[in-house]
Amino acid sequence: MMEKLAFYLQHPFVQYALIVGVLIALCSSLLGVTLVLKRFSFIGDGLSHVAFGAMSVAAVLGLTDNTVLVLPVTIICAILLLCRGQNTQMKGDAAIAMLSVTALAFGYLCSNIFSTSANLSGDVCTTLFGSISILTLRKEEVWMCMVLSVVVVLFFILFYHKIFDVTFDENFARAVGTKVDAFHFVLSIIIAVIIVLAMKLVGSLLVSALIIFPALSSMRLFQSFKGVTICSAVISVICAFSGILISILAGTPVGATVVGVDVLVFGVCWCLGRLHGGE
Amino acid sequence: MTILTANQLAVGYDGKIVCDHINFQVEEGDYVCIIGENGAGKSTLLKTLLGLNQPMEGSIVFAENLQKKEIGYLPQQTIVQRDFPASVEEIVLSGFQGKMGLRPFYNHKERKKAKENMETMQIADLAKKCYRELSGGQQQRVLLARALCATERLLLLDEPVTGLDPRTMVELYQLIQKLNDAGITIIMISHDISMSMQYAKHVLYLGHHSFFGTKEEYEKSEIGKKFSQLQEMEEKE
Ligand SMILES: Nc1ncnc2c1ncn2[C@@H]1O[C@H](COP(=O)(O)OP(=O)(O)OP(=O)(O)O)[C@@H](O)[C@H]1O
């Protein structure tokens, strides 16, 4: 088995898949802690539906590179969702549900009426599970992913305390002069960019899982924000790495395997948390 | 020096006015108590002063050199999700966030000050504990310690003694007095009239006819007499 693994690891496409998978896992787990705590667990799903809607429109308009439409639209929706602040009437989950259903319906309607592509269910499927398989990444995509990850990790280290303050008590942060709106603005852009990128590479199913599971797992084990953040990054990276290796060895779909490992780890963490809490 | 002036101020939510014709003036080093019945708009006024709510009418003028990072704030309610992982230490330290600007980490001095404030509020031994697992009174002390970290010139407190045991309550009043002696301006909402009368320099009563004046003026005024009679009656019951 080790030989087989060593054989596969020589191939650049396997190396690329590992690098990109792990980096996306790292970024989304870092964002995940804040998103889960702000009741935005489903933002990955919601925004990828928005992106799907935008893609359909782009297809109807006949744009060759649909990123020029998809990315701005997704960013705008992310800003609309996150910058509404703590004191609004509608809760985050309801807003996301509304937006995502609307975008999905609109996108489907568009592509149905102006039907350009014959294979509609296929298109829907690729947005869910990743259009370009993670095993066929190009070098430029890997580089882009690396640059983006460095930006996200740096943002996280430099603004770690601000992220805590704004997530924990938005009103207090505002009262003592933290620029909450500017912060949310930057955060939304980062989230939108990561989701659009990750959706193309690994599919929206995996994005949502990567955002939710590590954060929830580590919240079973740790009581402090710092502990949870570090732990979820570690869990996420380990899960993505081992998930991709397993999928290569066993020939299973990458995204689904990584999600499976994440679920397993969540189960273990839940049990550990229970045992610890029961003492 | 005048630190803030409210002129014909009206406060409220979503276009609905809760309380209007509010006029008062706070001097540097003042100790103002805001009193009034439930729902009179005390917390709303405080939020408006902090810029969390927009004034409906009228104006608030701050001293030009007063910066947001010099203000400490204790909210009446903090809606914290039940599953939020946050240690006491992390929350108390977050009081310094306004002063950090773009500096990413807390410095040595701030950590020391946070520790002192935790000791004052007697929560030093809870530092590593999770906030959500504390009792109501302990949580109140954590938020107070955070407010103490944030304050440099002005401290706004919304019912700070709620949920505190009598001993901590007295200690808190003495602590606030000490801060006031050190030159920090205090604006405090309180339902504990007798205690606040003991310490306050000025009183702001919110109601149909709002009143602002020194403690002595308040005690002589119609509103003051009526309101304290009501309070006494309630206490007897
Ligand atoms: N978020 C909100 N949205 C709309 N109306 C609100 C909101 N919060 C409070 N109110 C209304 O504003 C009025 C004043 O509320 P406020 O919290 O300022 O009262 P208070 O004087 O602080 O009372 P208490 O002594 O109970 O703390 C109340 O009638 C309340 O119904």
Ligand SMILES: [Mg+2]
């Ligand atoms: Mg109140």
